[in-house]
Amino acid sequence: MPTARLPGDLVMYYEDDAFTDPWSEPETVILHHGNAKSSRLWYAWVPLLARDFRVIRVDARGFGRSSVPAPGYPWSLEGFATDLIHLMDHLRIDKAHLVGETIGGTIALQTAYQFPDRLRTVTACTSPYKFRGIQSYLDYYDTVKKHGVEVWVRQTADRRLELCLRLQRGAACGAGDVMAWARGRRRGGARARRALMSTTRLRPLGRPGS
DSSP states (O other): OOEEEETTTEEEEEEEEOOSOTTOOOOEEEEEOOTTOOGGGGGGGHHHHTTTSEEEEEOOTTSTTSOOOOTTOOOOHHHHHHHHHHHHHHTTOSOEEEEEETHHHHHHHHHHHHOGGGEEEEEEESOOSOOTTOHHHHHHHHHHHHHOHHHHHHHHHHHHHHHHHHHHHTOSTTHHHHHHHHHHHHTTOHHHHHHHHHHHBOOOOOOTTO
16 A cells, blocks of 8 residues: 655555656646545546656555544644645656645645645646635534544535546546546647647746735
């Protein structure tokens, strides 16, 4: 089972797939799942991307097969972003394309803000840019606190599973473009790759007030 022992007492599970030509030096794509999901969310994307890229799928801290921190751990977007960079360091990945779904996309944006030099592009799929002060997330928090995770899952599973199906079928967040790009790459369609990257290219990021 591929795991990395990382700072912050984290044992992170990840999948590492690459079916590129052995003489090539492929760029890396990192796929980050959303809330209540894991690296398995992206299984259908591997055949589409791994012919041309090294594809890393992660289980974030506390999710899937990664370790769960002790009670009292200070959860934050900054922490998830730092975990990703630690994994990149462990795997000796200098720069990567980062794709995130729902909160995974929010983590991707946070990673771009904190570590812009480590990313080639960022793609955020149906992702909010903030959580603090948003009533729906406050309601989710109250539901879990009062009634437990099962009630929250039953209240939200239909919507979230529908999104998962759309992602796997290539209907959300430009996934269809990724599939067309991957198919086009197999046919030598470099223009498809350039078109996709032109829509997701990471721009220089400034700090607040800059």
